[in-house]
Amino acid sequence: MPGTAAAVGSMPGEDPREAARTVFGELGDPPHVPHLAQLPARGPGADPLGRTASLLVDLPVDRQPAGWRFVDAPGRDAARADAFLRADLDELAEAADGWSGPLALAVVGPWSLLAAVELNRGERSVSDPGARRDVVASLAEGLTRHVADVRRLVPGAQVVVHVEEPSIAAVLAGRLPTQSGYGTLRAVDRAEVRDGLRDVLAAVRSAGAEPVVRLSPAEAPWALVREAGAAGIALDVRDLGPAGWESVAAGVEDGQRLWAGVLPVRGAPPSVAALVDAVRLPWRRVGLPATALADVVLTPVSGLADTDPAAVRGLLTRLREAAAALEEASGD
Helix, strand or coil: CCCEEECCCECCCCCHHHHHHHHHHHHCCCCCECECCECHHHCCCCCHHHHHHCCCCCCCEEEECCEEEECCCCCHHHHHHHHHHHHHHHHHHHHCCCCCEEEEEEEECHHHHHHHCECCCCCEHHHCHHHHHHHHHHHHHHHHHHHHHHHHHCCCEEEEEEEEECCHHHHHHCCCECCCCCCECCCCCHHHHHHHHHHHHHHHHHCCCEEEEEECCCCCCHHHHHHHCCCEEEEECCCCCHHHHHHHHHHHHCCCEEEEEEECCCCCCCCHHHHHHHHHHHHHHCCCCHHHHHHCEEEECCCCCCCCHHHHHHHHHHHHHHHHHHHHHCCC
């Protein structure tokens, strides 16, 4: 049985049909995990933030010079984001016809969304308690609908939702700059951050999907994410230090699955042995059993949007080879 490879999130280019065919051509063989591709090269609304904002219920957004902002009524940018999503779902349904197995969706998590999208008056929405409550509730409802749409289009899909939270550590530490740049926003209480994330992950579970949280390895709030109910943790493990691997071990022992980012998205790919050792060696150092390596999912370190389109298939082939070798190592 081969190991598991995945490449969740963005892809290069502007053609959703080619992206879907590439994803399923390279990863459409269980237990590998194909995904609903995002194509940010198409412009605003196709980017991860615009895609997630388009899922919000009763919270319209529009693209401003400084970024996305909540507005009173949907406009042209919101319509464009909706159109991109419909096109991507149509191509997913065709490429995934007859698919039975895991299928990943990537969204920006509530705290990183709040950190990025502005209020009407121009400040980051994370600064407003009411906006925080509204965005958590709206995203939870929107993800419930999104998962239902995907399951209707691909009935055999076992949906995995990757909730991307690159800004959650800055929200907790009070390091987000104000829009003026002259100060920083007040830290949000840990319990509120945990509970907001928990509400979103619970909505994913209630929709019949598995929630995975993607974190930046620097100052990752490991315990908070476990308490919030994440079934898995995804992150770039290449420079993860001993303390980080101890936290990974605590999550694995608690039942979480590791989605290990090991493959650089630019330049010549490392050897299969190097990709395997990026997980296998620290895994053993923290005392995790070799047999549990078979449950690790190998991924690129980030989305593939900035990758040379001609190199994507080769990168995914290398990732599959590494996943197979890691699975073999689990029997050592």
